[in-house]
Amino acid sequence: MAGAARVPSRVMSTSAASTNVSHPSGPHGVRLLHLTDLHLFATPAGTLKGVNTLDTFAAVVALAHRDHPLADACLLTGDLSQDETADSYIRLAEACADLPGRIFSLCGNHDDPDALRDGLFRAAAAVRKPFPAIHTDGSFFARRWQVVLLHSRVAGKVGGKVSDAELLRLEWALSAHPRHFALVCVHHQPMPVGSPWIDAIGLENGAEVLKRMRRHTHARALLFGHVHQELDVFFEGIRHLTSPSTCIQFTPGSQKFTLDAAAPGFRWLNLMDDGRIVTGVTRLAVAPAFTCEAGDPQYRGQAGEGRYEFPP
Numbered sequence: 001m002a003g004a005a006r007v008p009s010r011v012m013s014t015s016a017a018s019t020n021v022s023h024p025s026g027p028h029g030v031r032l033l034h035l036t037d038l039h040l041f042a043t044p045a046g047t048l049k050g051v052n053t054l055d056t057f058a059a060v061v062a063l064a065h066r067d068h069p070l071a072d073a074c075l076l077t078g079d080l081s082q083d084e085t086a087d088s089y090i091r092l093a094e095a096c097a098d099l100p101g102r103i104f105s106l107c108g109n110h111d112d113p114d115a116l117r118d119g120l121f122r123a124a125a126a127v128r129k130p131f132p133a134i135h136t137d138g139s140f141f142a143r144r145w146q147v148v149l150l151h152s153r154v155a156g157k158v159g160g161k162v163s164d165a166e167l168l169r170l171e172w173a174l175s176a177h178p179r180h181f182a183l184v185c186v187h188h189q190p191m192p193v194g195s196p197w198i199d200a201i202g203l204e205n206g207a208e209v210l211k212r213m214r215r216h217t218h219a220r221a222l223l224f225g226h227v228h229q230e231l232d233v234f235f236e237g238i239r240h241l242t243s244p245s246t247c248i249q250f251t252p253g254s255q256k257f258t259l260d261a262a263a264p265g266f267r268w269l270n271l272m273d274d275g276r277i278v279t280g281v282t283r284l285a286v287a288p289a290f291t292c293e294a295g296d297p298q299y300r301g302q303a304g305e306g307r308y309e310f311p312p
């Protein structure tokens with residue numbers, strides 16, 4: 001990406017069962033960046049509702065790099081791909097080259113774990129340019145914090161569910177590390193967001209996840225994607241955080257599928273040593289123009305009212 005510093009070459013990895021982020025920042029605690037719902041295609045020209053998702057992701061990455069060049073880690077919480085091809089994950093690896101810190105990812109309902117592994121290994125083997133490591137499993141530690149990544153994808157379904165094995169892993173992670181505050185990440189939302197069409201495709205057993213988190217006072221928040229909008233609320237005693245998609249947005253509170261004219265963006269989080277989370281959302285200055293095809297029921301704002309310019 002022109003004008004942005006290149007991160008050092010790192011070895012591609014598809015597993016990080018338990019990893020230490022080695023250079024946590026000081027006065028801000030641990031600085032994390034949350035980028036979610038990328039919906040990339042094998043072709044760089046791929047569009048979703050008229051939006052070139054690789055362009056918008058690249059623009060969000062550039063913004064994240066500009067504002068947080070020393071971030072400790074980036075969390076990609078699913079729907080990395082739209083077409084579920086290995087090549088789309090090669091595009092992902094290429095586009096993540098300028099993300100700061102280590103990169104951890106989850107699969108969403110639009111992802112294929114086998115294609116993800118295949119794409120990342122093929123990207124690593126290509127060695128034409130330095131790619132960052134993208135970890136696809138496990139959890140990691142930084143200063144006083146543990147970040148637990150839970151898988152919720154169910155093959156063939158849009159909604160999600162955390163398997164019994166993943167619930168056990170969560171329970172173990174929280175029980176085994178009582179001196180670490182915990183941030184839990186998952187793709188599907190465990191809480192209703194007030195849009196019936198989204199709430200129908202959320203996390204089927206979100207209550208099970210929240211029940212386990214409530215047993216441990218050091219479990220501080222749950223971070224998710226899937227809903228393509230920004231939220232920072234308490235639900236069932238647990239702080240819930242989500243972030244804009246890096247491409248198209250859904251209108252909060254919409255009764256039916258509704259695109260929103262808000263700009264793509266990302267969330268930054270400072271995980272403080274005393275257990276607090278200081279966080280906010282940063283968006284591109286201009287939203288991409290989107291199109292509503294025949295059959296799309298509605299959208300808020302006027303399609304194409306924002307002219308998308310790259311870079312922002």
Ligand SMILES: [Fe+2]
Pocket residue numbers: 037038039079108226227228
């Ligand atoms: Fe999505």
